[in-house]
Structures are given as structure tokens and as C-alpha cells.
Amino acid sequence: MRKPILKNVLKKTVFVLLSVFLACDSFNTDTKAVRLSSWVSSPTETRLLEETLAAFHQQHPQIQFSHEPIPGNYSEKIQLMLGTYTAPDLFYLKGEFAPSYMRYNILMPLNKYADATPDFELDDFYPSLLEAFQKDSVYYGFPKDFNPYILFYNRAMFQEAGLENPPDNWTELSEWSETLTRDTNGDGDPDQFGLVIQASLDMLMPFVFQNDGEFQRSDGELGITDPAFVEALEFYHGLYKRGIATTPNKIGTDWNGDAFGRGKCAMIIAGGWVIPFLEETYPEIDYGVAVLPAGKKRGTVAFTTAYVMPKYSARADEAWQLMSYLTGREGMASWTRLGLALPARRSVAVANGFYDDPVFKYFMESAEFARVFQVNYQERWYDEGQTAMQKVFFLDVPPAEAMAELKQRLEKFKL
């Protein structure tokens, strides 16, 4: 009696196991479609992408594709997929990660595809964005959009302080921050700050670029101990030290957009991502935008994202079709039409009317002098840099000393 039961159990187990394996397998072998992965940041963005993809599908019904968004830990997930040869045929890559991915030689060179697509005009892209994904004149990705750091200012606070226009240079930035830092409830501590900044390299770099400084000079050497860099850091940190700028945490906010919305500061340095946030959370706030104040020259940092393909993509030709649509005039115009991120092509910005828009024109103006902040060092350079910034801000280490120490520490991470 017992044996048949046992056999039955065995049979069933084997059956269950087999079906599980088969099910797993069927996920893997389904490579008929071009797989596209993106991160998920907001429902609006997801909707825009899906609409753009639907438009592509209407034009190219023969190309099958599937959109596989990655809801969290995007960079980790993509790394694992690339390492196990299961990466999607097309995925997002942030400009700051591009040097690593290009160095590791895991992305598909796109020159031959771009050359074979005559209406994919390369000179239409803003050059600094295009160069972020270029190494030794090989293109490894094409930017889909960008967002520069610009200045947001609170109109009501400016009016109250009798200031008519946003600051246009460092002196004005510093003077006006001072004027706008106020103790409104009379408890002896300011509760409205002129400016909110962060102890972060990304936000420092516009000032460095404006001062003709570099983190990594074109000869590959670090420029962080050069007078131009240290001066910029001293000015930036000076705003904080003098108490006319503060950090988001100090005033109980998570990030500068939140501080700005809650009326705790008159100015912030931020990108277009603040606009939908303010609309949704603080619709009553009356704000203006401007290009960042100039130092010796204009300068800002742009954050950009490109579409890239893995080197071993099995469906590269179809993937290129999709990619050239998404980064081409038509797809990009659809994707950027709400201005959540700005088009990486000049013609699209013109077509979408961004050059005439009272808000977006400042973004487009910034695009002319914006740079993508990239450093060609072992990846640990960034955290080391942030630690050095935190030393300056939170431990009062003099900027020149912190940068000299950072330079020495980064020796180890030179490529």
C-alpha cells in the first residue's frame, strides 16, 4: 500500500519541480521582443513613456518590444543583469555612470547605426550632453533628456526685501542671501534663509565651473587643489558658514525643494524635477527661475540620461530602431513635452516652444554652458569626495586642507 503512495508523491514532486523550471525557462527564452528597461520615478513619467512607445508601435508595428520597468535599486539590478547576460536590449544610463560603463566596455558602440540613419542628426544634440556618452569618438549612448541646475527664487520674499530681480553674479548672490535671511518670529534664530545648499559635490561644481576650475583637468590630473577650485569651495561654504545659507536637514526638511516649498528659504539651486513637486505639494507658492549667477563666466551642471544598449544584445537592430525613435526628433518631442526633463536636441526644444516659455527658456539658456559632471577615477572617488565635503561643512575642516587630503586619498583610485 505504501509504495504506490510514495511513488505518487515522488511523481507529483517531480511534476511540480519540472513545471516550475519550465515556467522559469519560458521567461528567459522569450527574446522575440526588444526589452526596454527604465526606472520608475512618477506616474506622469510612466504615462509619457508609454504614450511615446505606443506612438512608435503605430509607426513600426513589425517591431515587437516589451517595456520592463525596474521599480527600485535600478543601478544594482542593471549591473546584475549585465553580469549574467540577461540585460534588457535598451536601458537608461545616467551620465555620471557613463565613464564606468564605457571603461568596462559593456555597451554597444553606436557609430555604425547612427551613420546608417541619415535623419538622426547628431549635431542637433547639445554637444556637452552628447559627449557625456562618447569615448575616443565612439558613441555608446544617446541622451534622451537633461536637467540643468538653475536658480529658483521666491517672488514674495524678493518683493518683501525690495529686490527686483534674481542675483546675477556671486556678489549679488551673497548680498541678497544676506538680505533674505531673516528672523521672522523674533526668537533670535533665522527661520528664513537666503539660500539652501547641500554639502555635496554636485551642487558645488557649478561654482567651480563658473570660476574656471575643474575637478579633473583635461590632462587627467585632479584640479581640486588649484586656487580656482578652492576659491569656489570657499565661497560656497562661506555662504553656509556666514549663516546666510543652510542645508535641508538643518531646517527639518528632506531636500531643498521641500525647504523652498515650505517657505523656509528664498532661493534654491535645483533642476526641473522641482516644478511638478511644487505644483502638486505647494501650488500656492509664487516663484521665478533664472540661470545660475555667474562667476568669472556662466556655468552649471547638467544631469542627463541616455538610452544605451548592451554590447551582446541579440536584437540590436530592432533595439536601434526603438532607440533612434526615442532619442530622435519625434519620440523626444513626445517624451519631453511636459518639461519634466528637457530635450537633449535643440530642434525639439524649439518645436516644443521651450525657448519662448517663461520658465523653460532659462533651462534652455543654461544648456548652452551646462556641463555633465564626470570624473574618470575608480568609482570610490565620489564617496571620498562627498566625505571631504562633509568634513568641510560639518567638521569645519578648512576647504584647502580638505581638498589637499582628498587629493592624496584619491591617488589610490587613479586609473
Place this chain on the structure above:
Amino acid sequence: MITFKKDSTQQTVAAYTFLAFPLLIFTGFMLFPVLFIFIIGFFDWNLLIPEKPFIGFENYTELSSDDLFYIALKNTSIYAFGVVPIQTLLALFLAFLMNQKIRGRAALRVAFYVPAITSSVVTSIIFLWIYSKPGLLNYLLSLVGIEGTDWITNPNTALYAIMALNIWTTSGYFMVSFLAGLQSIPASLYEAARIDGANTWQQFWKITVPMVRPITFFVVVLSLIGCFQVFDQIYVMSSGGPVNATTTMSYYIYTSAFKYFRLGYAASVSIVLAMIIWAATYIQKRYFPPEAY
């Protein structure tokens, strides 16, 4: 005998049949990765590069001269040796209280246990607010005339603030273990002590503490392991900063593997961490055995 043998094999086969699936998962997702870590610790293993050169002990020699590794080791040690004793004592004390016949005992037990079953991400975010400059903690401090700091962005306080959070979340969890232990102590011991004129405090130290020793061992081992592996609170609250004040071993492993693309190096750090945990547990078992009192 023969029937017994036959039965035994049959039983074994049946047992393994039922266990097959869980065992398969355990082997595939636990045992194999654990063993594999030892292998990749000897390689320059970058997920993104197909060539993964064997480099022997180079990861370990690099480790020995990496000051961030020592900072992580120091932070983890401060964390573990700060949290474990306080947490254990607090858990025992809470259990002792909750074992008394007091009004609202069930509600209090729940209140103390809720932090343990709340997602650590949620508690971390709540404590981020509590610890912020205009947060609840500084408000309470201001009532007694103390001006607080911004606890998480101050390099001198960040680690201790996260330690306090962890003590709060896990004390309730271990309280339940101690409660179980307390309830197995025969009432006659307390009765005899009372006849001898012992007060509550003496009963606690002379009867309760020695009698729950096996539980204490269990709690200390578990919480020590948990503390050495602390990650989620750090990841959510401070990202290892400011100025590396909260970079723990686990967080350093994570950044090395996924932010610096150095899986092999991260593996070597995790092996060192595993050795430390193993040694700490061994020392406990060797010198503070659970049975003897």
C-alpha cells in the same frame, strides 16, 4: 529487523521527498552563495567585466591597509558593544515588568512589541523626523533648556542616534523571549525566597537573572549577530555618512559591491565580518556557556 530497516529507508526517502523543495531552495539561494563568497574573495570580480582574474590574497592585503575598512570595523564594534548590553538588560527588565500582574499588561506588551514587527524602513524614517533639527527630540530637550543638534548630520552623534533607534526597536522583540523564560521559572523559588525575606530587587538578581541564563545566551548571540550585520537603518537614515561616522561593515560591503563595482573585494570584507561574528559567538559559548550558573 528487516522490516524496520525497510521502513527506515522508506521513511528517509519520504522525508527527503517532502524536504526536497525547501532543501533545493536552501542550497541554491543560501548554501551555494555562502560557499561561493569564499571563492570570489580570491578574485578581482567585477560583474561588468567578463575577465575575472584570480588574485589570491590581494583583496585581503588591500583590506588591511584600507582605512575605511578600519573605520567600518570601529563603527560596527561601537555599535555592537553599545547596543547588545543595553538592549539585553532593557529586554529583561521589560519582561520582568510585563510578568507582574499590572493593569493593562496585554496592551503594554503589544506596545513594546510593535516596534519589532514594524518595517525597519518605516521606523527609520520616523526617527529621521524625530532626530531632525526642529524634531521631537530637540523639542523635548528644549523644554528642559538644552539646545539639541541635528542628530543625523552631526558626525559626533549620528552613530549613537541610530544605536538608540535599534535598542528601541529590538528590545521589545527580545522581551518576548525573556517573557517565555520567566514563565518557566517555578513559582516555588520565589515563594521560598520571600519566606527567607528577599525583596523584589533581590528576587530579580538572585532568581530571575540566573534562571533565564539560557535565554540570555540566546538573546545575546542573536542580537550580537544582528548588530554586526546592521544595514537597513544606515542605508535609509545616513548612507554611511556624515564623514563616514555611520559606515558599518555591512554598509561598506554593499557600497564596495554595488557602487564601486568590486564584488571580490566586498566578498573578502564579508568573510572577515563572518569570522568576527563566528569568533564572538565562539567566545561567548566557550566562556559564558548557557547552562552553568
